[in-house]
Amino acid sequence: MKWFYRLGIFIIRGLLPLAALFNSKVARFLEGRIDLFEKLDHFRSGYSGPVAWFHVSSLGEYEQAKPVIEVLKNARPELQIALSFFSPSGYDQLVKKSSTLIDFITYIPLDSKRQAERFVAILKPVLVFFVKYDLWYHHVQASKRLGAELYLISASFRPNQIYFSRFTFFQNLIKSFDVIFTQNKQSVTLLESIGYSGGIVTGDTRFDRVIATALEPKQFPEFLGWAGQEQVLVAGSVWEEDMQLLIPEINTNPQFRWIIAPHSLDPEPMNKWISSISQKAILYSGWDRRETDARVILVDNIGMLSSLYQFGKVAYVGGAFGKGLHNILEPIGFKIPVLFGKLKRKEKFPEAGQSREEGCGFEVENSVELKNTMKLLEDPQAYSESKAGASQWLVANQGASERILKEVLKRYQS
Numbered sequence: 001m002k003w004f005y006r007l008g009i010f011i012i013r014g015l016l017p018l019a020a021l022f023n024s025k026v027a028r029f030l031e032g033r034i035d036l037f038e039k040l041d042h043f044r045s046g047y048s049g050p051v052a053w054f055h056v057s058s059l060g061e062y063e064q065a066k067p068v069i070e071v072l073k074n075a076r077p078e079l080q081i082a083l084s085f086f087s088p089s090g091y092d093q094l095v096k097k098s099s100t101l102i103d104f105i106t107y108i109p110l111d112s113k114r115q116a117e118r119f120v121a122i123l124k125p126v127l128v129f130f131v132k133y134d135l136w137y138h139h140v141q142a143s144k145r146l147g148a149e150l151y152l153i154s155a156s157f158r159p160n161q162i163y164f165s166r167f168t169f170f171q172n173l174i175k176s177f178d179v180i181f182t183q184n185k186q187s188v189t190l191l192e193s194i195g196y197s198g199g200i201v202t203g204d205t206r207f208d209r210v211i212a213t214a215l216e217p218k219q220f221p222e223f224l225g226w227a228g229q230e231q232v233l234v235a236g237s238v239w240e241e242d243m244q245l246l247i248p249e250i251n252t253n254p255q256f257r258w259i260i261a262p263h264s265l266d267p268e269p270m271n272k273w274i275s276s277i278s279q280k281a282i283l284y285s286g287w288d289r290r291e292t293d294a295r296v297i298l299v300d301n302i303g304m305l306s307s308l309y310q311f312g313k314v315a316y317v318g319g320a321f322g323k324g325l326h327n328i329l330e331p332i333g334f335k336i337p338v339l340f341g342k343l344k345r346k347e348k349f350p351e352a353g354q355s356r357e358e359g360c361g362f363e364v365e366n367s368v369e370l371k372n373t374m375k376l377l378e379d380p381q382a383y384s385e386s387k388a389g390a391s392q393w394l395v396a397n398q399g400a401s402e403r404i405l406k407e408v409l410k411r412y413q414s
Contacts, residue, residue, distance in 0.1 A: 002169055005137060013110050028088040032107045040122045043082070043104040053082045053125035053143075055108055057134035058090035060327065064154040065131045067208035067401035069101050072127075075405060076412075082123060084108040086134055093302065111136040120146055127412060129153055130177075137169075140176050149411055152180040153404055154205050157187040158347045164190055171195075178411065181404050184350065200407060203400035204351070210306075210333030211398060217307035217334075222289045223259070224311070226297070231256050231313045236305045237263045237326035238318035242341060243273050246316065248367045249374065250296060251278045256313075258296040261305045263318060263326070270298050309334045314377055316340065320363075325349045332360060332393065337377055337386040339364055359389030 019026045044051075054069060056062045062083070069081055080103040085091035095105050109115040116138035128143045129151045143150055152174075157163065162170045171194050174180070181202040182188050188199035233256045235246055243260075250258055262270060274281045274296075281296035299308065309315055315331030320341030328351060331338045342365040343352055355361025364370045377383050 002137075005169065009111055013112065025088055028092070029107075032088060032091060033109060036107055036109055037118060037122065040104075040106060040119065044122055044124070047080055047103070050079050050126045051082050051123060052079045052127040052129070053084065053123055053148075054129045054131065055084045055134065055136075055139070056086075056090065056131045058085065058087035059093055060090075061131040061134060062090055062094065063209050063327070064205045065129065066101070067205045067212070068129065068153055068404055071401045071405045072408070073101055075409065079127070080104070082106065082125065108136065108139065111138045113138045116142045120148075127151070127408065132156065135173055137173050140173060144176050149408070150177045151404075151408065152177045153202075154183055154400075155180050155187055155199075156183040156204075156350060157190045159190060160347070164194060179407060181400075181407070200403075202403040202407075203397045204329075205400045205404070206327070206329050207333075207394060207397040208399070208401045210327075210329045211394060213306050213330070214310070214333040214335075217310045218304065220304070220308070220311075222287075223297075223308070225289075226292050226294075227257055227311055228292070232259060232311045233257075233314045233316060234259045234261070234309050234312035234331065235316040236261045236309070236318065236330065238316070239263050239322050240269055241321035242316070242318035243269075245341065245364070245367050245370055247273065247276050249370050252371075253374065254279075255378075259299060259308055259311060260296060261299040261308065265300055265302070267300070270300060274298065306330045309336065312336050314339065314374070320344070320349075320352075325352055328352060328355060328361060332390045335387050335390045335394070336360075337362065337383070337390070339370065339373055341365070355393070358393040360386050360393065 016026060016030055052072060054065045056065050072079065073081060081101060082104040083102050084106050086108055091105065091107055109119050120139065120142035124146065125143065125148050128148045132154050140150065163174045175196050178198060180191060180199045182199055183204045185201055188201055191199040235258065238246065238260060270283065277296055279295035280293060281298065282294045284297055284299045284301065287297060309331040312331060312334065313336060315336055315338045317326050317328045317331065317338055317340045319326040320343045325340055325343060328338045328340060332355065337360050338355065339362045340352060342363055343349055346353060352361060352363065356363060362373045364373055377386065
């Protein structure tokens, strides 16, 4: 199986330049890696001390890593933090921002044995953290041979994943980690079924992140004045399928104002949605802040959404009808009920089912179910119970990052 894996990486590496001719994201994927090792050399030549390396797939996984990075940096400030991304969408957003937490940001090279060994040999990390599921065999093995402590954090496993199949190659990849910190007990049980005993339930670190955001959200006084005393629904990371559900409700529900944050900033669908909305709808980029009569504002930029939920009485999170549900924990952090579409693959998003059990999440399949759920939440008692469910869920999961740190510091001796 190892040879099939290496052959697959070789083939992908050969096809990527061709794909880049037709796909701008693939082109950025390759362009960002052109001088990867030169940048890595420059970073390491300027700092000879210990490095903790965190690898994430994209921005969502970084949100899970960030609380752990924060507590680790506070506890061991002598550690320099190197962060690698697989996806351009995550790298592009974070590399533009200055951070007191991250000392070096890079792409991870494609997972060939030669490139992985070169990457790890230059970086020389003493601690290595992979997040959730983006695991690369040769980088994991190179880190292990170097003698680094290897951790997987916020892991959430399912029985049908390849790690629990008959392929020992993928089982050995999992078993290479010194400790796997999981979101739930089921994941530990699955690990034990393949003979791995290093699983520890610590919870989902995203809870720490959303709690911190809710305590100190970004301030947007223009929305405060615009909303006034009226009720607001914040719809985050929505796609066309979500808007087909939401637009009829927007057009028939005069009790709410609406903040819509699309997943894509492509202007064409946004303009189409505006033309389909009977209430006055505008783009945030063209909003005259003195104008308060618009009932719908479409936020056509990135970076605001996680704090915009502070204005919501109710939230809707998109993606369930398509590629996958986006982060429902962000609005939960503000202790408000969250609605989302009917999931195609429920097992991939256990937090959705858990939110329903806690009474703060509501799955809706069509516009009728959306309207009925909105009416349900108009009842003060039902709304209060939903908020209480969100609050209890937050309290029960708070502190995952500190639990991880405690275990890491037991093993790490500088």
